[in-house]
Amino acid sequence: MKKNIVRVEPVKKSTNRRQFLRLGGMGVVGAGLLVACSNDDNGAMTPSPTPDPDPEPNPDPMVFDLGEGDLGVLNYAYALEQLEADFYTKVVNSFYGNISDEEMQVLTDLYYHEVNHRDFFKAAITAAVDGNANLVLPTLEFDYGGLDFGNREQVLTTASVLEDTGVAAYNGAGRLITDPGYLLLAGKIVSVEARHASAIRTLLNPGSADFAGDDYVTTDTGLSAALDPSAILAAVGATGFITTPFTANNLP
């Protein structure tokens, strides 16, 4: 199996700042292809107006753009929470065999928490844009390809990468937020993601220092990772887990 399902590494920005999520098997998606794949049935292909008078022009109005500023960050967080919630929903609906009580409890709690986060973001964003559904990231669709939900190591490794990625994403997004209330909300959630990351890491390697391992916390500064949306979305996109295309043209 692949060891790191989502490899979190800084990536070079594409020259045109377009950060498409990859569609599974399609590689980097171009505008022409996107039109061709616009047979989505979940409302994803809505125009994405934005209040900014001079936004990054949306090259393809058929694809949702997360938006800019606080709205963009909220939609970005909503995308990540949708992925986590969907993943754990699948995990708890078909637990791998011989799962321990502890692992079942942890994974069930993570399912609860991420579903709560997901639905919170949907409600919060909807409220923030006065119900203008065109500005709210649609419900995404997912495909885990060959991931075997019956395999403990694959499930826990994927969970670990998702949680680590979530922490790095929120850490990196904090500076993009201008509203103190939203910053606090991100803070309330990121520490719970970090608690998750720690627990999953310990399940994978009991008794070790991996709960805040040297692979994740820089030894000389004691800092955990922080990454820009472009890096996070490139890594998440590379998994192919998210099959609904969207762009983040107005986030760094």
Added chain:
Amino acid sequence: MDIIKFLDRFTNESLLDSKSTRRDMFGALGSFSKKAALSAIPFGLATMPNKTYAQESGNDPVSALQLALTLEYLEDEFYDLALQSGVLPSGRPETVYMQISKHEQAHVDFLRAGLEGAGATPVEKPTFDFTVGGTFDPFNENGVGQETAYAQLLALAQAFEDTGVRAYKGQAGNLLGSDFLTPALQIHAVEAMHASEIRRLRTLKGWITGNERGDGMPEATQAVYNGEENVIQGGLDVTTLGSDEPFSMEASTEAYDEPLSGDDAVAIASLFIVE
């Protein structure tokens, strides 16, 4: 800068006005003994003339970092002494404490360098008393025995880590627009990773349910958990988002960690600060 002067910026007048309110503060923090109350309260804080610092808001980035540094000093010394005490069992406990100790030391160095880089003088390291005037004996210095000392080492670590998470979160708004925001968030998450592991080492969940301090935690640590029962996020009651388990009180409180004000963080840390 003097630690007491610094901490005073964060304390409100009602907390320190008089001996009676000092006693109230202590009562609010729970069941430490009266003996501890007399010996462990940070008298230096209370004897500082409050008005001297009345002009200081304590809400600027430097003050936020100074508070963070104070908490990191506390954690750093605690883990150092724990590792030297001979109380920690080898294996997982020792491995965990060594990893956390490494991070807290790095956080102290990082914050001191950051403050100096910003032209500020880092607060001096306070003198700590982790026995809280003899109430605890986490390093088994007074003969409480290895087993009890170890239980106290774990309980204090949990309280410090959960406090650290809440305190950093409470300062995030003061760092908005500052270059220190991202590093503070990066530390904040590490404290949460520590907290989860220490809690799990104590056979608790890694996350906080309601305002439960958890089995085996002294009542005196309840101040660390008060407020964690909040379910209103961004004006929304998250328990109303759905009717199934993810929206239960338990899950809805676990899913969000709550901030501590600078005042509350100082009140907790001050219990362990002699001068």
